[in-house]
Amino acid sequence: MTGVLLDIQNLTIRAHGKPILNGISLPLKAGEITALTGESGSGKSMTALACMGLLPSVMDASGTIQFECQNLLEMPEKALTQVRGQQIGMIFQEPMTALNPLHTIGRQVAETIRIHAKPPNRAEEQARAVLRKVGLDMPLSRYPHELSGGQRQRVAIAMAIALRPALLIADEPTTALDVTTQAQILDLLKSLVKSEGMALMMITHDLAVVGEMADHIAVMQSGNIVEHAPTAELFARMRHPYTRALFDASWHKAQLPEAASGTPLLSVRGINRDYPLPRPRPFAKRPAFRAVNGVSLEINTGERVGLVGESGCGKSTLTRAILGLEPIQGGEITLNGEPVFTHGRPNRDVQRQMQVVFQDPYGSFNPRHRVSRLITEPFHLLNKPPVGAERERAIAEALTAVGLTPDDQHKHIHAFSGGQRQRIAIARALIIRPKLILFDEAVSALDVRVRATILDLMADLSREYGLTYLFISHDLGVVRSITDRVLVMQKGRIVEEGPTERVFDAPEHPYTQNLIAAAPRLPDIGDFHAA
Amino acid sequence: MLVYLTRRLTSLILSLAAASLVIFLVVEVAPGDPASYMLGINAQPDTVAALRAELGLDVPRWQRYLSWVTGMLSGDFGTSYTYRTPVSGMIADRLWVSLPLALYALTLSTLIALPAGIIAASRRGRAADVGVMAATQLGVAVPNFWFAMLLVLLFAIRLQIMPSGGFPGWEDPVQAMKALTLPAIALALPQAAILARVLRSSLIDALGEDYIRTARAKGLTRGQALWRHGLRNALIPVLTIIGLQFSFLLAGAIIIEQVFYLPGLGRLIFQSISQRDLIVVESVVMLLVFAVILVNFMTDLAYAIVDPRLRRRA
Incomplete structure (x- = not known):
């Protein structure tokens, strides 16, 4: 050489x-x-x-x-x-x-x-x-x-x-x-x-x-x-x-079951979220940064919707607003017709129908608690949380559903790998059978092979439980493989919306076109054989 | 930077106003009437009333507050109930001892702590680090008056090279500094121990940051990376501690002042409290509050100088 x-x-x-x-x-x-x-x-x-x-x-x-x-x-x-x-x-x-x-x-x-x-x-x-x-x-x-x-x-x-x-x-x-x-x-x-x-x-x-x-x-x-x-x-x-x-x-493309044509579940109408900025001069009026700007979207029961956009576009803020974790300055969010905020306060009856899975499988669990306690955290939202044998059954069922065993409930979180932790996070979201799950960059921190198995798991769960979810990610490839419909967000606004395949194959908005053009693509094996 | 400065200044003035009100109210509601205390238990009521009028205690409270505050603004702190001399003069005399002592002690503590902290952090886990950590553990644990007595035993009694106490005044600066040296060392050692530990852990954190790795990848040696990139980043918590220590040294030296028989602010305030000389108490406490707030203000400025990210934000 x-x-x-x-x-x-x-x-x-x-x-x-x-x-x-x-x-x-x-x-x-x-x-x-x-x-x-x-x-x-x-x-x-x-x-x-x-x-x-x-x-x-x-x-x-x-x-x-x-x-x-x-x-x-x-x-x-x-x-x-x-x-x-x-x-x-x-x-x-x-x-x-x-x-x-x-x-x-x-x-x-x-x-x-x-x-x-x-x-x-x-x-x-x-x-x-x-x-x-x-x-x-x-x-x-x-x-x-x-x-x-x-x-x-x-x-x-x-x-x-x-x-x-x-x-x-x-x-x-x-x-x-x-x-x-x-x-x-x-x-x-x-x-x-x-x-x-x-x-x-x-x-x-x-x-x-x-x-x-x-x-x-x-x-x-x-x-x-x-x-x-x-x-x-x-x-x-x-x-x-x-x-x-x-x-x-x-x-990897997960095999999603056909989306059931359901009734409207989540409805977001023209919401704004402003963050106050520091005053430019003392006593001047505080300017505001509008992170979410007049966003409207609908999700039907059984639908799997993707939300893509670059960092800082407001997708995480929107997610938090839907969950009732961020106050909104305008517009309305309803789940099943009930408002997420009543008089500016999050409505617990609505909140308990939603769950979220976050990105970091290492940071989103308390390391001192056992799995059984971790995954039953959403029970706090219920008026009458299950106890005794009923609680045991719920834990066993949630763990089995995500491909773990009921015995895993006695372990601490450090005993699990990144992929297993994300399974536990999904079990935690599933355990109260929410109507809507939000996945916020839920597979972004995982290695590709683990990511593929989690995507498969989501497809399986969709089949068994008829999940409805909003999947937020910056990774276009993943969104493409796991959603029916996709929303593209830029600078606080939704600039394009449509069936996933259509948006990816024939993007209409110039921003979406840029995003898709910029994403590195895996070479098609056929190309190399032909060469 | 200007916005930052105005904000800090506004908060400084507001804190001072609030502090003056709180001090006044607390001293007012404290039990014990100065006039009857001064005249003893057997005093006639009309004598007490006359003294109250003389001391200006018979006018409404808000009037007394206003005249106290306006007086202070023009440098007039009132007249001591006990000694019948202007409070400003009493404070000034004591300040000429306490302020140099605090600065002296702070300088010593910083001079000891900086190298100790840096050596410990850069040789983490090795003999030098273990040594520094053991020494600082001792420094934190042992009270400063005990150090003070040891210093007196060694330097004043055995070696006889330092005075064991008292303060000769600033007419002879060399003798004055000599008189302050042992107290300053006694005050500085425990402070230096705390400061060195803070610097060590803050520097160890900074050395684990990504930009240190970047600096090493550029070709800086470990030492260069520490000096150029680690130290300044480790400084913010250190500045906080230095600010707190200065405030403490100014007023908290009372035991050391007692051991070395120094006429400082700490002893003044102790005497005034025991004699119900409220006007002196109020004024000294106000002065100390002012010093603390001023030091905080300067610490904030130092932050902004060290860290460009703070210049924009509040």
Whole structure:
């Protein structure tokens, strides 16, 4: 192999003697994008950190990482600080926290130049040039909190490429971003690889992103690279069953039963939600930010409705308003003809007919309670909660319905995996047989294979219980596979509404068209066979 | 920034007004009439009434409140019931001891705490950290007057290089500083222990943040990342504690003042309370409230200087 820039040979990483990486080997060439993909915990990020010499101190690595005739693993710390930032740059997943909130963006980009370049003058000027290169034309005196997530990620990229490193490592660089922003950042990375002749090691769990970006793909599973090939070849052959499983799960479409034509259940008519902003001057009238602006929607019994939109569009606020958790400043919300708010207060009789499943399977349970107590929390909403044998039966039934066993009720939440926790969250929502369930990004934090099983579970439950739900997500692919009808939200308004297939195949509103065009698509296997 | 400043100033003035009212009312409803206290149990009622008139205690309460507040605004704190001298002069004398002592102690505590906290956080779990944590645990647990007595035993009695108490006045600044040194150390040690612990945990939190990892990925050493990115982010809780400590040191040094026989504010207020010298009590308490509110105001300003995100918000 010629032109190998970074050569990982037999890299093994152990933490407290427990192996995390089992002797992986991976060559990276200049001017090429190599993607590392796989589920969480497969060792992708540890591989990247090992290349930077930034592994947590409890881990030790063996093997070799050859970079410019030197083994990075044996390099002393002092020499490594010369390599980092200068020859290898790295960007991370969370643009919101990756920048120091107290320094201006100019200073942070210039810092990369200042600590390496000798003499360090003209750092400001260079910083300005680099920021322009990543498409950010704004004063250097801005602070990170004045920037959007996408802009912050551009600053992070500018810091990483300021000294034109030979290798750029990007660890889930777009996972926290909206689809349209994601598309822009991916384009930027691609063009930088081309213009700077860098090698890019791209870590992502998202096969669709991988397929559009990478020249080579390495699929990782529990500390091993199970398959490594040029992108087209990998998608065409998928030698390893795990690769195929990942691919199938990403494609996965749950088999929803036909929607029963039901009666109107939820009706939202022209609601507004305003958040007061700080006064511009003392004693001035407080301006307000209208997060939800004249939104109307109807959901019938048995309908599965999706709500998509980018972060900040107001979809979570709308969800909370429907649940009666946010006061509204105008309009009306009724469930079965009864208002959610009576005299500005949430109506408990209506609230008990709705349940919600949130995104974070780790943060939405009290870790000190047992499952039986966790999933019976909605009983507080009932006037006469079931007791004794009846309660036991309800618990057993809810757990069985989500694919767990009645015995699981005695365990604590830490005994369950992310997917199982989300099943418990669904059991908690089901236990009082609500008329409407709201899924707020309920599968966004899950790995693709787990996500597929949860989507299947939702389809099964729809079949058995005739569920009615509102499924809120930024992930268009998931919404497409699990809903009958979809609403598209932008800046507090619903801009398009229609049957899911129609909206995705022939979007009418320009915003919907943008969203769908920006979403990375999985390559059709047929394309590669034909090629 | 201007909005932030006006808001803080408005809240400062409102707090002062509210505090003056509360102090006045509390002192008024406290049992014990100053006039009858001063004249003893056997005083004739008309003598008491005459003294009350002389002290200005016979006019309606709201009038007394107003004249007290307006007087304070023009620097006139009234006349002490007991000593018949202007309160402003009494307070000024004491302030010249208490304020330097508080600043001295705060400087010492910060000078001890900063390096200790930084060393502990950057060597977390290692010998230096364990040492600092043990020392600060001791510093938090042991009362400052006990430290004070140990210091007197060692430096004043055994080594005889420091005075054991009293205050010679500021005519000779060197002697004055010498007199304040042992009390300042005694006051500073427990404060330094608290401050070092706060800084350590705040810095450890900051060092776990993503931007520290970003800084390391840019090629900064651990030390550089700590100094340039960790420390300033760790400073907000530290500033809060420093502000609280200053207020405490100003008024709370009473035991230390007693041990070293220093004529400070703490002793003044203690004497005034026991002698029902209400006007002095009111004025000193008001002054301390003013100091606390002013320090809070300055802490808020310091926050805004450290953290650009706070400049916009309230």
